Amino acid sequence: MSWVKKLLIVCLVGFFAGILTIVAMYFYVRNDLPDVATLKEVKLQTPMQVYTADxxxxxxxxxxxxxxxxxxxxxxxxxxxxxxIEDTRFYEHPGIDIIGIMRAVTVVASSGDFSQGASTITQQLARNFFLSREKKIMRKIKEVFLAFRIEQLLSKDEILELYLNKIELGHRSFGVGAAAQVYFGKTVDELTLDEIAIIAGLPKAPSTLNPIRSPANAKNRRDIVLTRMRAINVISEQDYRTALAAPITSKLHGAQITASAPYIAEMVRQQMVERYGEETAYSEGYRVYTTIHSQHQHAAKQALQQNLYNYDERHGYRGAVAKLWKSELAEQTGTPEDTYPEQEQQPVFTEEGRPEHAEIINYLTKQQGIEDLFPAVVLTVYNNSADVLLASDQIVTLEWDGLKWARAFITDERQAVAPKSAAATLAPGMHILVRQQDEQWRLSQVPAASSALVAINPENGAIQALVGGYSFSQSQFNRVTQAKRQVGSNIKPFIYSAALEQDYTLASIMNDAPIHQWDDNAGIAWRPRNSPPVYDGPIRIREALAKSKNVVSVRLLRGVGIDESIRHLQRFGFAANDLPRNETLSLGSASLTPLELVTGYAVFANGGFLVTPFIVDRVLNEQDEVIYQHLPEIACTECQTTAASDDELAAAEPEQAGDSEQQLYELFNTMQQTESAPADDPGVESEPEPATPILAEQVISSQNAFLIADALTSSVWGGGDWAKGTGWNGTAWRVQRLKRRDISAKTGTTNDSKDTWFSGFTTATAVTTWVGFDDANRSLGRAQWHANMGQDQSAGTESGARTALPAWLDYMTKVLPDYEQQPMQAPTGLASVRIDLASGLLSRSTDHTSSFEYFKIGTEPTQYSQNSVQQIHFDNDKKAEPDESELF
Incomplete structure (x- = not known):
């Protein structure tokens, strides 16, 4: 009995000693323990997300x-x-698991191994929020005390929710929601049992157990999790066996992007970092809603890329990416050595003949595609087709329609003869790129040229679509906002606008004849020429603009004066240092970005107002509160009491200004309701109180804007009477395909076709496209006649109409149905007058020799071509409706 008493005493002493030790340790570390009350208001770092307007x-x-x-x-x-796998008794223990701790202590005492875990989920939560991961006794002691505090502060469900959202699970994923997306591209409710087990096994060592880095380790850990789940009867035997047999199929997934707009995303990222700082912008869970519509953005990207493919195909095939093995066909036909000498290289596989199928697949899986181009290897070449192997182990056939374009590229100006068979272009063993077009596989290549497309809302400057290049992964250089290129004839509407501010009208007669001017400084004569070099002699300004007559533009610049012209162009937002102070300005030697140019064209579309382009509509925080709402400057012609001139606008009566302010406020509220709120944004329950709207600066009169816009409709529809032999086309005649009368448009081409442009607008959208090489010294060249293409081709020198217009047309074909046809309404202060088309004077004729023309009141012609009564119709609401025979 004495032995039992001694043992009991020792136990009691040990017990009280343990208690005292724990108390002592608590007092020793309590000043270092963080305040766990912060968990009540914990804010998990979440990424910034960027959305379309819809x-x-x-x-x-x-x-x-x-x-x-x-x-x-x-x-x-x-x-x-x-x-x-982590804490079976989670809902039973007070924050620490005594059984688990005793097990870990036993292992440490017997082996000195600290790898045995004993942390509960509560302890892991404490470590993740407040402590490091180092395996030291003092850290473990702090962890225990923090776990007790957390259990007193939070419910079990709150602890588990925080843990499952906080835990690090590899590849920068934190929490189960992110892990499901990163590893499997799914939401948590879409995960299968084996995928759930993989994710549950990650906390122990996320860097080495994740299925992307080590599928074998991930499988072993998954099986352990499944075994534990079966042991505690969480899953059935059948489910257990099925999950064990499932293969590891994980791969790295990004965010579930549903609208591809990387150039816009980068613009938003830069603005958000500038506004909030990098750390805040990236971690506060901001949701940024942009001004673009996903369908319009998709249409813009497709239009730009297809147009570049078309240009590339016109100029020839530059050869295979690589040669994997030498083939008898290549030796017999000389392909690719003779046809594509620049592609000469040693075969990837050195052995003669075709390698094993598995080797080819292994090679292809390591190759990178780009955009919609897939790497492929040619297996068999027939007379007019070829079988190629994709990385997906799919064999597809390139039919002759997808091959016949591929004559060899020689220079930007020259292409080889058209191929007569598939063997003239392809040989087995070639690594090529292919894409699908209209459900047909097609030989392709990465475009060598570059392009940009941007569309804005003329009423407020909201960017509706923007594509800064062929591929953001290829080049992050945003050609819409960063590439200043010579604009060519796209400058002419602004030159003509300056002329209308002087004594010129759309009916003024100019001499379309060659110019020869001696330059004393250069010692040579300057001879600007029309393109094509056709001269019509006396010509009305409307027709000269529609036909893009170079010499008329030069003469107008001379009439207005260079200094006055530059001052006028600056009204459209163009910087003075981008506008050369010489007569080449009239031909487009100014260098502007596509965004600057389309903003200038928007002035004509909206009645004379300079709007400021913007991409971010609003920013919401994690609580769905609007923390930033962009307040655009709005073009509002109805808000002006008169549009006769800028001086008259400035002299408006106070009472009238008050009415204008109310009109502006009502217009702003209407635009906010119809354009700002995304269709799929459940976060905002009610509209914020609207702020006071801002009126954009009116930089030209509404009459000037209307006259240029109306003249640019003639660029589309031409004029004259084809039945009488007087019909003519404008440079944008291909736009007639859209069958709309509310489109104004202008082409643009620089010297040697180094830059090609097309800009066009309605009252609802203004769009500019540019095509050129990033090397500003390289010409887009010309495409020679292609025997295989027949009439289905575009041969000739590249130009705005041939090279840039198709992308604009493709985009507008898809988006214009969203906008009601609405011809621009003539503002007050204009007179509609019937004139003689040959002289620009008044006419009493109603046949093909005359038509109605608009004039600012007071600038109408006072003479007429025949002895008749002068006919002038003042129409403040809309253009007079002449007979069809009288239309331009």
Whole structure:
């Protein structure tokens, strides 16, 4: 009995000693323990997400990938998997698991190995929020005390929810929501049992157990999780066996992007970092809604890329990416050595003959495609087709329609003869690029030329679509906002606008004849020429603009004066240092970005107002509160009491200005309701109180804007009477395909076709496209006649109409149905007068020799071509409706 008493005393002493030790340790570390009350208001770092106006995800930015979820949003099986492997007694212990601790102590005492874990989920939460991961006794002691505090502060469900959202799971994913997306491209409710087990097994060592880095390790850990789940009867035997047999199929997934607009995403990222700072912008879970519509953006990207493919095909095939093995066909035909000498290289596979199928697939899986181009290897070449192998182990056939374009590229100006068979272009063993077009596979290549497309709302400057190049992954240089290129004839509407501010009208007669001017400084004569070099003699300004007559533009610049012309062009937002102070300005030697140019064209579209382009509509925080709302400057012709001149606008009566302010406020509220709110944004329950709208500066009179816009409709529809032999086309006649009378447009081409442009607008949208090489010294060249293409081709020198217009036309074909046809209404202060088409004077004729023309009141012609009564119709609401025979 004495032995039992001594043992009891020793136990009691040990017990009290343990208690005292724990108390002592608590007092020793308590000053170092953080305040766990912060968990009540914890704010998990979440990435910034960028959306279209209709709620489609464009991109997300942030070091940590996290998709916060409520506990009831997580599948029960997922929760049970984590509990099974991490903390089976989670809902029973007070924050620490005594059994687990004793097991770990035993292992340490017997082997000195600290790898045995004993941390509960509560302890892991404490470590993740407040402590490091180093395996030291003092850290473990702090962890225990923090776990007790957390259990007193939070409920078990709150602890588990925080843990499952906070835990690091590899590849910058934090929380189960992000892990499901990163590893499987799914939401948590879409995960299968084996995928759940993989994710539940990650907390122990996310860098080495994740299925992307080490599928074998991930499988072993998954099987352990499944075994634990089966042991505690969370899953059935059948489910257990099925999950064990499932292969590891994980791959790295990005965010679930539903709208491809990387150039826009980068613009937004830069603005957000500038406004909020990098750390805040990337971690506060901001949701940024842009002004673009996903369908319009998709149409813009497709139009730009297809146009570049078309240009590339016109100029020839530059050869295969690589040669994998030498083939008898290549030796017999001389392909690719003789046809594409620049592609001469040693075969990837050195052995003679075709390698094993698996080797080819292994090679292809390591190759990178770009955009919609897929790497492929030629297996068999027939007379007019070829079989190629894709990385997906799919064999597809390139039919003759997808091959016949591929004559060899020689220079930008020259192409080889058209191929007569597939063997003239391809040989087995070639690594090529292919794409699908109209459900047909087609030989392709990465375009050598570059392009840009931008569309804005003329009423407020909202960017509706923007594509800064062929591929953001290829080049992050945004040609819409960063590339200043010579604009060519796209400058002419602004030169003509300056002329209308002087004594010129659309009916003024100019001499379309060659100019020869001696330059004393250069010692040579300057001879600007029309393109093509055709001269019509006396010509009305309307017709000269529609036909893009170079010499008329030069003469107008001379009439207005260079200094006055530059001052006028600056009204459109063009910087003075981008406008050369010489007569080449009239031909487009000014260098502007596509965004600057389209903003200038928007002035004609909206009645004379200079709007400021913007891409961010509003920013919401994690609580769905609007923390930033862009307030655009609005073009509002109705808000002006008169549009006769800028001086008259400035002299408006106070009472009239008050009415204008009310009109502007009503217009702003209407635009906010119809354009700002995304269709798929459930976060905003009610509209914020509208701020006071801002009126954009009116930089030219509404009459001037209307006259230029109306003249540019003649660029589309031409004029004259074809039946009488007087018909003529404007440079944008291809736009007639859209069958709309509310489109104004202008082509643009620089010397040697180094830059090609097309700009066009309606009252609802203004769009500019540019095509050229990033090397500003390289010409787009010309495409020679292609025997295989027949009439289905575009041969000749590249130009705005041939090279840039097709992308604009393709885009507008898809988006214009969203905008009601609405011809621009003539403002007050204009007179509609019937004139003689040959002289620009008044006419009493009603046949093909005359037509109605608009004039600012007071600038109408006072003479007429025949002895008749002068006919002038003042129409403040709309253009007079002449007979069809009288239309330009």
């Amino acid at each position: 709620g489609q995800l464009i991109s997300q930015f942030g070091e940590k990938r996290r998709i916060p979820l409520k506990l009831d949003e997580m599948p029960p099986l997922l929760i049970q998997a984590f509990l099974a």
